[in-house]
Amino acid sequence: MSRVTDAPGLWPLASRVLGRELTLAGRHWDQVAQPLLFFVIVVTLFPLATSPDLAQLRQIAPGVVWVAAMLSSLLALESLFRPDVEDGTMEQWVLSEQPLAWMLLMKTAAHWLVSGLPLVILSPLLGTGLGVPVSAWPVLMASLALGTAALSVLGAIGAALTVGVRRGNVLLALLVLPLEVPVLIFGARAVSLGMTGEAVAGPLNLLAAILILAVSLGPMAMAAAIRIGVES
Amino acid sequence: MNWTWFHKFASPPHAYRLLGTLRPWLFWPAVVLMLWAVYNGLFVAPTDYQQGDSFRIMYVHVPSASLSLMVYSMMAIAAGIGIIWRMKLAHAVAAGCAVIGAWFTVLALVTGAIWGKPMWGAWWAWDPRLTSELILLFLYLGYMALRASYDDVQRADRASGILAVVGIVNVPIVKYSVQWWNSLHQGSSLSLTGSSAIDPSMLPPLLAMMVGFLLFFGAILCDRVRAEILTRERNAGWLSEAA
Numbered sequence: 001m002s003r004v005t006d007a008p009g010l011w012p013l014a015s016r017v018l019g020r021e022l023t024l025a026g027r028h029w030d031q032v033a034q035p036l037l038f039f040v041i042v043v044t045l046f047p048l049a050t051s052p053d054l055a056q057l058r059q060i061a062p063g064v065v066w067v068a069a070m071l072s073s074l075l076a077l078e079s080l081f082r083p084d085v086e087d088g089t090m091e092q093w094v095l096s097e098q099p100l101a102w103m104l105l106m107k108t109a110a111h112w113l114v115s116g117l118p119l120v121i122l123s124p125l126l127g128t129g130l131g132v133p134v135s136a137w138p139v140l141m142a143s144l145a146l147g148t149a150a151l152s153v154l155g156a157i158g159a160a161l162t163v164g165v166r167r168g169n170v171l172l173a174l175l176v177l178p179l180e181v182p183v184l185i186f187g188a189r190a191v192s193l194g195m196t197g198e199a200v201a202g203p204l205n206l207l208a209a210i211l212i213l214a215v216s217l218g219p220m221a222m223a224a225a226i227r228i229g230v231e232s
Numbered sequence: 233m234n235w236t237w238f239h240k241f242a243s244p245p246h247a248y249r250l251l252g253t254l255r256p257w258l259f260w261p262a263v264v265l266m267l268w269a270v271y272n273g274l275f276v277a278p279t280d281y282q283q284g285d286s287f288r289i290m291y292v293h294v295p296s297a298s299l300s301l302m303v304y305s306m307m308a309i310a311a312g313i314g315i316i317w318r319m320k321l322a323h324a325v326a327a328g329c330a331v332i333g334a335w336f337t338v339l340a341l342v343t344g345a346i347w348g349k350p351m352w353g354a355w356w357a358w359d360p361r362l363t364s365e366l367i368l369l370f371l372y373l374g375y376m377a378l379r380a381s382y383d384d385v386q387r388a389d390r391a392s393g394i395l396a397v398v399g400i401v402n403v404p405i406v407k408y409s410v411q412w413w414n415s416l417h418q419g420s421s422l423s424l425t426g427s428s429a430i431d432p433s434m435l436p437p438l439l440a441m442m443v444g445f446l447l448f449f450g451a452i453l454c455d456r457v458r459a460e461i462l463t464r465e466r467n468a469g470w471l472s473e474a475a
Contacts, residue, residue: 161395164387165378168381171374171377171381174370175377177370178367178371178374179371179401181363221394221397224315225394228387228394229391
């Protein structure tokens with residue numbers, strides 16, 4: 001077998017993977033919109049189920065937004081690797097001489113751009129509905145931006161582990177949610193501190209630390225898991 | 233250094249025999265230690281000046297809680313060894329650890345709740361220590377669920393092994409939650425290096441109980457690993473020769 005001599009560097013490779021993923025997402029924009037719609041609906045359920053009183057909603061607002069964000073990220077994970085494993089693309093990725101961990105990280109980044117970023121942009125709107133003051137918008141968006149990115153990477157490990165299992169979605173929740181709990185705790189904490197005007201640097205720094213840890217070590221776990229998933 | 237003993241240990245027939253010989257040496261000392269500790273903990277140790285007699289549940293709670301963490305670490309290390317050196321026996325050890333560790337976690341949570349009711353006035357509190365211990369239980373359950381969902385043993389080993397290694401981040405969180413956050417749960421009373429914050433008369437039964445639990449875990453692990461080996465090697469020749 002001849003070696004590929006014109007192998008692209010890391011950054012050209014990254015832009016190719018990102019370009020491919022974003023193009024695919026653009027062609028299936030309805031699937032991309034579903035987790036976002038789910039996020040909106042879950043948040044809408046809380047005023048209906050508890051009380052429409054803004055003072056009461058304001059107290060639970062950080063938790064509600066964060067739980068909804070976590071569930072919506074979980075929902076989006078199902079389609080992260082599965083279609084590519086089923087149509088054989090992932091097999092080609094594994095066989096290619098390119099660094100699999102890097103490609104999977106870029107794939108996850110593209111996934112965050114279409115599933116996490118819209119959620120961050122939408123959050124002030126929903127937050128306002130739950131009584132989050134305008135002064136807390138930056139904290140809400142910053143915590144969600146750091147947090148959903150970390151959720152995407154942690155979730156991608158779970159998605160890679162369950163890709164070889166037939167009905168993997170309930171299992172995925174069982175695997176991923178315990179790992180994601182610290183993100184939920186610090187994210188909701190940052191928002192509730194921000195709403196009362198206190199210093200938010202602590203929890204935001206911790207979220208950033210979790211994100212850096214996940215991004216630096218997560219892709220290796222993903223790559224190992226995908227290798228198990230495609231061999232059968 | 234000569235690594236023959238290590239490779240020899242990794243061979244299923246040898247490990248099967250070795251674990252069988254080891255088991256009684258772990259099991260009977262464990263029974264003796266636990267009986268001694270139960271008698272001394274329940275009848276000899278003095279009543280606590282603050283908590284009355286209800287502190288005595290500590291003799292079950294503390295060993296099971298500390299083992300729940302230790303077993304998880306051991307499971308993750310065994311899984312890591314299994315992934316790196318492709319050692320089947322290490323995966324068998326990890327699989328054996330999971331069920332025992334999950335039960336220690338349940339035991340720690342249940343005895344904690346029974347202890348919490350008279351002390352805090354509530355069975356459960358959403359406290360960092362308690363919550364992170366509960367998450368530890370979910371990690372064990374996720375590990376077992378992932379194992380069970382693969383038909384092929386080798387793939388199950390490696391996939392669940394990755395999960396175990398990733399999940400080890402929770403261990404320091406449980407261990408230090410009492411120091412990092414304001415917790416309802418009391419801090420650690422035992423210390424290996426400094427002096428323990430526990431009365432000397434209450435200490436020996438606790439230490440005996442911890443060693444007893446550890447040996448008991450070892451004995452049960454021997455059984456479970458042997459059972460794992462039997463399942464995995466059910467078609468191997470050495471088994472029919474041994475039978």
